[in-house]
Amino acid sequence: MTDLHGDAVVADGHNDLLMLVARRPKEVWVEYFRDRWIPQLRAGGIDVQVLPVFLDSEFLPEGALRETLRMIEAAHRIAEGNADQVTLCRTGSEIDETVAAGRIALVLALEGCPQIDKDVEIFQTLERLGVRMASFTHFGRSALGDGSGEDATGSRLTKAGVEAVGLLEELDVLIDVSHVGRRGVEHILELATKPVVASHSSAFAVREHHRNLTDEQLRGIAATGGVVCVNFFAGFLTADPRPTVEHLADHIEYVVSVAGEDHVGLGSDFVDEVFGEKIPACDLPLIIEGLDTAILVPGLEGPAGMPLVTEALQKRGLPEPVIRKILGTNLVRVLHRD
Helix, strand or coil: CCHHHHHCCCEECCCCHHHHHHCCCHHHHHHHHHHHHHHHHHHCCCCEEEEEECCCHHHCCCCHHHHHHHHHHHHHHHHHHCCCCEEECCCHHHHHHHHHCCCEEEEEEEECCCCCCCCCCHHHHHHHCCEEEEECCCCCECCCCEEHHHHHHCCCCCHHHHHHHHHHHHHCCEEECCCECHHHHHHHHHHCCCCEEECCCCECCCCCCCCCECHHHHHHHHHCCCEEEEECCHHHHCCCCCCCHHHHHHHHHHHHHHHCHHHEEEECCCCHHHHHHHCCHHHCCCEECCEECCCCCCCCCCHHHCHHHHHHHHHCCCCHHHHHHHHHHHHHHHHCCC
16 A cells, blocks of 8 residues: 555545445344455555445335335444444544544445435435435436436436435435436536535546546536546446556546546445355346446455555656545545535
């Protein structure tokens, strides 16, 4: 780990590890997280980890809210059972205090919002339980809007989606545009009066895939005071079958050039362990939105590889203050909603 990486505040906007915690028996949640994930997060120098609640299709629609509550309960238990190492944080002040004490700050988020459907008041319930960030869709259609896989529809937010924007801003829960379709992002940016984030999205100009953000979207998020956390998934970075950390650095530098140094962060979206555990051999190769999920950036298969990002940015000559912003202080700033 470089001296800069070890000294900087490192914040990751998206890691689906909570899915792997929750699929285990509740009796081993605490031990599994302590033995499997805390060492990886420590090896990666990660100080702040956003934990999205993402639901597999097997839970939809009837079991969505129940599984959401199970996952949130899992997050609370792993934090309480490992209180010497991590804290589940609800406010920016709690994040600062946790990092200063040498613990890892965990932050709850929602990805896709199937548990909400049209009943946006449920956001208030989940905010009471600690949720601090929410994205409205995944690749497909939700009751709040369309995901980027539905871009051909040209859809904006639904009536419920518009209501959700207002309520989430009232609750000081960050609105996350990752996975939202192009017109939906446009709609959110028209309505937003507070910072908006993209928890795990890369640059369309560098890699033309619908999951990536256009220059207009990058500038729009920056105009809200928000942050674009660049995704590490190889398929969103390059068409090269041999991706490297340099492809990730290309996206980071490009987003800096368009959105500005105050509006770029990291959103790893590590999938190797999740897919490796959940996908049976008969379903391989797993192709999602035209991309082979087995193609990964070497060294960035999991959190322990995070120092490679810092090294790549240092080699490119980015100033240390800019690298610190990208690594974490930009994302922590927008998480300060209190």
